[in-house]
Amino acid sequence: MSIVKAVTCPVCGSLCDDIELTVENNEVVKVKNGCAMCESKYLGYKSEHRIRTPLVRKDGKFVPVSMDEAVHKAAEILANANYPILYGWSSTNCEAQRVGVELAEEVGGVLDNTAVVCHGPSILSVQEVGIPTCTLGQIRHRADLMLYWGCDPWSAHPRHLERYTSFTEGRFEDSAWKAYLQKVKAAAGKKKLVSAERLEFVKSRPRPQTQACTISGPPQTLKKDGRKLIVIDVRKSMTAEMADYFIQVEPNKDYEVMQAIRALVRDHELDVDKVGGIPVEYLEEVADALVNCNFGVIFFGMGLTQSAGKFRNIDVAISLIRDLNRRTKFAIMPMRGHFNVAGANIVSTWQSGYPYGVDFSLGYPRYNPGETTCMDVLLRGESDASLVIAADPGATFPKRAVEHMVKTPLIVIDPHMNATAMLADIVFPSAFVGIEVGGTAYRMDNVPLPLKKVVEPPAGILPDEEILKRILEEVRIIKAQKMAKQAEAA
Amino acid sequence: MAEMLIKNGFVFDPINRINGEKMDIAIKDGKIVGSVNERRAKKIDATGLTVMPGGVDIHTHIAGAEVNTGRLMRPEDHVKDVVRKTPLTRSGVGYSIPSTFVTGYRYSKMGYTTIMNPSMPPLEAKHTHEELNDTPMLDKASYPLLGDWWFVLEYLRKGDLTECARYVAWMMGTSKGYAIKIVNPGGLESWGFGRNVHSIDDEVPNFCITPREIMCGLAKVNKMLNLPHTIHLHTNNLGLPGNYATTLETMRALESVASGDKPVAHITHLQFSSFAGDGWGNMRSGAEEISKYINAHNHITFDMGQVIFTDTTTMTADGPFEYTLYELSGHKWVNTDIETETSGGIIPFHYKRNNAVNATQWSIALELALLIEDPWKMFLTTDHPNGGPFFAYPKIIAWLSSKKARMATLKKCHKKAQKKSLLPSITRELTLYDIAIVTRAGQAKALGLKEKGHLGVGADADIAIYNINPEKTDIARKYKTARRAFGNAAYTLKDGKVVVKDGEITQHVDGKTIWLDVQTAEQVKVDEEMKRRFKEYWTVEYDNYPVFDHYVKVPSPITVKADV
Numbered sequence A: 001m002s003i004v005k006a007v008t009c010p011v012c013g014s015l016c017d018d019i020e021l022t023v024e025n026n027e028v029v030k031v032k033n034g035c036a037m038c039e040s041k042y043l044g045y046k047s048e049h050r051i052r053t054p055l056v057r058k059d060g061k062f063v064p065v066s067m068d069e070a071v072h073k074a075a076e077i078l079a080n081a082n083y084p085i086l087y088g089w090s091s092t093n094c095e096a097q098r099v100g101v102e103l104a105e106e107v108g109g110v111l112d113n114t115a116v117v118c119h120g121p122s123i124l125s126v127q128e129v130g131i132p133t134c135t136l137g138q139i140r141h142r143a144d145l146m147l148y149w150g151c152d153p154w155s156a157h158p159r160h161l162e163r164y165t166s167f168t169e170g171r172f173e174d175s176a177w178k179a180y181l182q183k184v185k186a187a188a189g190k191k192k193l194v195s196a197e198r199l200e201f202v203k204s205r206p207r208p209q210t211q212a213c214t215i216s217g218p219p220q221t222l223k224k225d226g227r228k229l230i231v232i233d234v235r236k237s238m239t240a241e242m243a244d245y246f247i248q249v250e251p252n253k254d255y256e257v258m259q260a261i262r263a264l265v266r267d268h269e270l271d272v273d274k275v276g277g278i279p280v281e282y283l284e285e286v287a288d289a290l291v292n293c294n295f296g297v298i299f300f301g302m303g304l305t306q307s308a309g310k311f312r313n314i315d316v317a318i319s320l321i322r323d324l325n326r327r328t329k330f331a332i333m334p335m336r337g338h339f340n341v342a343g344a345n346i347v348s349t350w351q352s353g354y355p356y357g358v359d360f361s362l363g364y365p366r367y368n369p370g371e372t373t374c375m376d377v378l379l380r381g382e383s384d385a386s387l388v389i390a391a392d393p394g395a396t397f398p399k400r401a402v403e404h405m406v407k408t409p410l411i412v413i414d415p416h417m418n419a420t421a422m423l424a425d426i427v428f429p430s431a432f433v434g435i436e437v438g439g440t441a442y443r444m445d446n447v448p449l450p451l452k453k454v455v456e457p458p459a460g461i462l463p464d465e466e467i468l469k470r471i472l473e474e475v476r477i478i479k480a481q482k483m484a485k486q487a488e489a490a
Numbered sequence B: 001m002a003e004m005l006i007k008n009g010f011v012f013d014p015i016n017r018i019n020g021e022k023m024d025i026a027i028k029d030g031k032i033v034g035s036v037n038e039r040r041a042k043k044i045d046a047t048g049l050t051v052m053p054g055g056v057d058i059h060t061h062i063a064g065a066e067v068n069t070g071r072l073m074r075p076e077d078h079v080k081d082v083v084r085k086t087p088l089t090r091s092g093v094g095y096s097i098p099s100t101f102v103t104g105y106r107y108s109k110m111g112y113t114t115i116m117n118p119s120m121p122p123l124e125a126k127h128t129h130e131e132l133n134d135t136p137m138l139d140k141a142s143y144p145l146l147g148d149w150w151f152v153l154e155y156l157r158k159g160d161l162t163e164c165a166r167y168v169a170w171m172m173g174t175s176k177g178y179a180i181k182i183v184n185p186g187g188l189e190s191w192g193f194g195r196n197v198h199s200i201d202d203e204v205p206n207f208c209i210t211p212r213e214i215m216c217g218l219a220k221v222n223k224m225l226n227l228p229h230t231i232h233l234h235t236n237n238l239g240l241p242g243n244y245a246t247t248l249e250t251m252r253a254l255e256s257v258a259s260g261d262k263p264v265a266h267i268t269h270l271q272f273s274s275f276a277g278d279g280w281g282n283m284r285s286g287a288e289e290i291s292k293y294i295n296a297h298n299h300i301t302f303d304m305g306q307v308i309f310t311d312t313t314t315m316t317a318d319g320p321f322e323y324t325l326y327e328l329s330g331h332k333w334v335n336t337d338i339e340t341e342t343s344g345g346i347i348p349f350h351y352k353r354n355n356a357v358n359a360t361q362w363s364i365a366l367e368l369a370l371l372i373e374d375p376w377k378m379f380l381t382t383d384h385p386n387g388g389p390f391f392a393y394p395k396i397i398a399w400l401s402s403k404k405a406r407m408a409t410l411k412k413c414h415k416k417a418q419k420k421s422l423l424p425s426i427t428r429e430l431t432l433y434d435i436a437i438v439t440r441a442g443q444a445k446a447l448g449l450k451e452k453g454h455l456g457v458g459a460d461a462d463i464a465i466y467n468i469n470p471e472k473t474d475i476a477r478k479y480k481t482a483r484r485a486f487g488n489a490a491y492t493l494k495d496g497k498v499v500v501k502d503g504e505i506t507q508h509v510d511g512k513t514i515w516l517d518v519q520t521a522e523q524v525k526v527d528e529e530m531k532r533r534f535k536e537y538w539t540v541e542y543d544n545y546p547v548f549d550h551y552v553k554v555p556s557p558i559t560v561k562a563d564v
């Protein structure tokens, strides 16, 4: 039995790096410090039905083949394709992503990552107006106001509040955890087992019994000292339950509400009573809180990037932050979902200049979202082969895109036999990144962290990086042979 | 490994006082040697060509989180300069923030072989090193940003220089860094709450320490540790009218640390710190005052931070300065504060000839470089990409070595800037020997890189050969010829291998990553207490913070014995 400390959790963009794992007989048997999502990843991945060899579809059925054969077949597909797409990358390490860019360049394909379906609009906004941001520790030490907009960290990034924002001790700001517990206590109207709850904090996610401030109740708590937590969302999420102030916005009205707050921050009067279903007084309260904090931050999620308006929403959010920086210190940060989607953007950018949707078909990188993302290419029905790695577009892409993807040869590299793999022509089972193979991943604030290999992968199962390197090598051999043949013919 | 002989070139090797002598350079196993077997050696005929050590850049932002965010935010910068894949080279994009591969190729084509990446937040050092691994053709090193690091502020405040030195030593190894970088000392911590410091004696909020104490403290620490380079300093009030006074005060403050003629600091991109006037309306050059001081003192070295008239991208750890630029331009703005350590900002910027301030900046850098008499003190940079992209260096060489060239540009500048410019009164023209100093020898010397910047026996065989015949071409008159030659090396050799011929890449090499392994008598105690403190300061675990060895593809550590 051995205990591995300071392990980085390969699940969400919080990338908590304080996980302690107990390993016995090449198996993780105990997880300390992680949230439920983390635990279920480390303890649950084994129960996954793992295929042990690559599979190739023959006569409609998967048959196991050798690694060499699968590599050769995959390389042939890619080398012969005119316009292949290479998609995914968000749940693998930067080392594999590096080879990915090289492979995409070699085969003249379209390199794209899952940002295209989550924070692509945020990236477009950064290219439009920039972004005032910071690392998460800066928030922990300094922020006295957190606003989560269109996201629910309590459910999707469970340790975000506890490690980086409201419930953490910083140099200049204390944790609001005690205040929060008091609120729970007072609202419950009876003594609760505060200490017990505190102990259970990490595991049990106490569900507050309180009526958090909603549209119907004016927000007393915004006047309090110390860290404030504001949530703006279309539904009363778990995070909203804990907030000092919750504003429920009508679906697809984020843009209007944000514009209204921005106007108020700029001291403009609003001559309507309500915006997006919210009384203007409440928005005024929020605007006051924003202007009067010492250090504020807005975190935003797909509730904002994928609702009506998309990148216009982020544009106005960032513009709001720009305005706020005239009055006080303010930052904004996207809540990145997959543990290394940030890394996928970063690696692609340093090698090609562009973060996603990079088209290498002309021999140099080209980027024009709306034209060059894999989604655009699939919807136009132009690609003639696909490689999907560390993502599951079969489950997440629009039907029409998947239909085209399946029509052409499809190669999947993934530890899971996921929906996309079921549709594939060639499947490479790969090692679990952050469990069976190490490497690097980037946290949502672009801080790089090392991933750890804590157990050996099953015999014969290779890391993504290795599989990609073999395919790349084989592609080069095939291309050289083709060139030689052409030369001969001429 | 093969032996090689570069025959018959005009050699400019200022460290060895060789000024255009016709001679042969012998190479064996990637190093310069006294002689080789004439018959066996591969020969390069350098007859009629200029031979220099490979170029060394003391300050160029080419890799890391900030540079990459610059790339991400500026697709419009990339589309105008795309680079195709070839059988030998990777594709990419160029212009002001080139992709990593293109950065390596373009430096190499200009005959550069070593670059210093000057702005590395230790928390994100892994990122910097990952990008440097993908930056081929060059040896490279990075300067960790330490001037506003809480550990430094706290130990200096306590007056505990020894402990401060131990932590700096620890940080050099941990981040795999090369020199102590200080940016707007005290200003970056203040920027954490949206404030700044405005003089070297302003107190940093919450830390009760002044910029003066930070700079002098770290300069002393630098000496105690025997680091090969000095502290590398970006001054307070950078980029603001009237800041030449702050710069003078800074230089005077550092006199207290100096002893003898050995430099104790390098003030970088001096142009940005040499503005006179008290507002943008009457902003003018402070080059006269600054250079007068520098000519009378020897304790500091400098680089230019030349402005190029083009669309570029400004990026610096000086978050408050970038905010000022944002206020002025309203342009897209990135700010990135880094917990416990530093900050950063990015703004695209277009320097225009017909803008009085921009044109004055252009003039200031040249005035400084020409008025500072000793070329060993002032080196050629653009603070890439802040003043302009590095591929404009040949233009700067032309301006420095030809009055005709700079007057041709000045003539096209804003009238107000022309009137105020000191350039018409300056006749000095740098010779090829001077150029070799300001683009390689001087930089290598200031950096303490013993095997770089010269062609003596034992030096790395990093060599640039340019298509200039000094007997036939007077670069002061034929400045366009010089510009072409310095932009497209006839040959570039890296570690004895020909990597560029006639301005084209002939071979892909990785290049080394250099950093310091500073050995102190007593080391920082890494106990539970340290780890606890670490956890309080950062949001990552102590165990995950260092740049592990595997993050460096071709490692080249230098061991330094400290006095503490």
Ligand code: SF4
Binding pocket: A009, A010, A011, A012, A013, A014, A015, A016, A033, A034, A035, A036, A037, A038, A157, A158, A159, A160
């Ligand atoms: S919050 Fe995210 S990164 Fe942290 S332990 Fe939970 S799943 Fe892992």
Ligand SMILES: [Zn+2]
Binding pocket: B059, B061, B118, B119, B269, B316, B383, B386
């Ligand atoms: Zn700089």
